[in-house]
Amino acid sequence: MSRRGDSPRPGPLTPWQYVQNGLFYLHVALATLIMGLVGIPLVMSGGRAGANRVATRWIGYVLWAARLHMRVSCEVRGVLPAGDCIVAAKHQCFLDILTLAYALPRRNFIMKREVMRVPVMGWYAWKVGCIPIDRSRGRDAMRAINGQIRERMAGDGLGQLIIYPEGTRTRPGERRAYKHGVGSIREATGLPVVPVAVNTGLFWPRSGWGIRPGRAVIEFLPVIAAESTEEFMSRLEERVETRSDQLMEEAGYRHALAE
Structure with a gap:
C-alpha cells in the first residue's frame, strides 16, 4: 500500500537555491576526499574505534x-540506545542516515553490498562495522548476517545496528510493506529493537537534490515487546508509520490514502 501527500507540493527551486545545492555538494565532495585521506592513519592504528572517530x-x-x-537541520527526540540493539528506522533521505549515525555512539548499518564499493565512503563503512547484504542470496544472506551479528556480540559488542525495514527510501506520505529481515534478526539474536520515526523527507528529497530550509525531526521510540515475529512486525510498522505521520503533520504536511 502506498500513500501520497495531498498537501501542495513545494514550488520549483529558485536560481539561488540551485546554487546553494550545488555549493553544498561540492563542499561535501571535497571534505569527504580530504577527511577520508587524512583519517587513514587513525583508522589503521585505531581499528574500528579509530574509524568511528x-x-x-x-x-x-x-x-x-x-x-x-x-x-x-535535524532535531533528535526520545531516548537514545547505548548498548547492543537493532535500530529499525523509517528512511526518507540521506539526512536521516546522517542524523542517526551522528546520534548513536557505536553505529553500523546493514547496507547493500554495492554501497561498500563506493570510494572512500565504502571503505570507512566497512571499517566501522557495517554489514553488507547481497539481496540476491535470499535466506543464505540472512543466515550470513545473523552469523556476523552473533560473532560481534560474543566479541567486543555489536553496537547499534541500523536497519531500514522498508528496504529503500520513501517519499513523505508513501508506505511500503515492511520486509521481514528485521524480524528474523531479532528472533535469531534476541536483540531489542528500537523503532525510529522521521519526517526528514519534507526538507531533503530522496533524490538528494532540492534540499530546502527547515528543521526536520527523527524520534527514537520505546523498545517493542512482542511474543511472535508476526506480532512484532505488525507493531513495528504501526508504531513507526503512525508516529512518522504525526511528525510530518507537525511540520504542516497532510496526506490522504491513495486508491
Whole structure:
C-alpha cells in the first residue's frame, strides 16, 4: 500500500537555491576526499574505534555544511540506545542516515553490498562495522548476517545496528510493506529493537537534490515487546508509520490514502 501527500507540493527551486545545492555538494565532495585521506592513519592504528572517530567528525561536518549552505537541520527526540540493539528506522533521505549515525555512539548499518564499493565512503563503512547484504542470496544472506551479528556480540559488542525495514527510501506520505529481515534478526539474536520515526523527507528529497530550509525531526521510540515475529512486525510498522505521520503533520504536511 502506498500513500501520497495531498498537501501542495513545494514550488520549483529558485536560481539561488540551485546554487546553494550545488555549493553544498561540492563542499561535501571535497571534505569527504580530504577527511577520508587524512583519517587513514587513525583508522589503521585505531581499528574500528579509530574509524568511528573519523566517521563522526565527517558526519558532523556534513551536517554543519547543510546548515551553512541550505539552512536545514535535524532535531533528535526520545531516548537514545547505548548498548547492543537493532535500530529499525523509517528512511526518507540521506539526512536521516546522517542524523542517526551522528546520534548513536557505536553505529553500523546493514547496507547493500554495492554501497561498500563506493570510494572512500565504502571503505570507512566497512571499517566501522557495517554489514553488507547481497539481496540476491535470499535466506543464505540472512543466515550470513545473523552469523556476523552473533560473532560481534560474543566479541567486543555489536553496537547499534541500523536497519531500514522498508528496504529503500520513501517519499513523505508513501508506505511500503515492511520486509521481514528485521524480524528474523531479532528472533535469531534476541536483540531489542528500537523503532525510529522521521519526517526528514519534507526538507531533503530522496533524490538528494532540492534540499530546502527547515528543521526536520527523527524520534527514537520505546523498545517493542512482542511474543511472535508476526506480532512484532505488525507493531513495528504501526508504531513507526503512525508516529512518522504525526511528525510530518507537525511540520504542516497532510496526506490522504491513495486508491
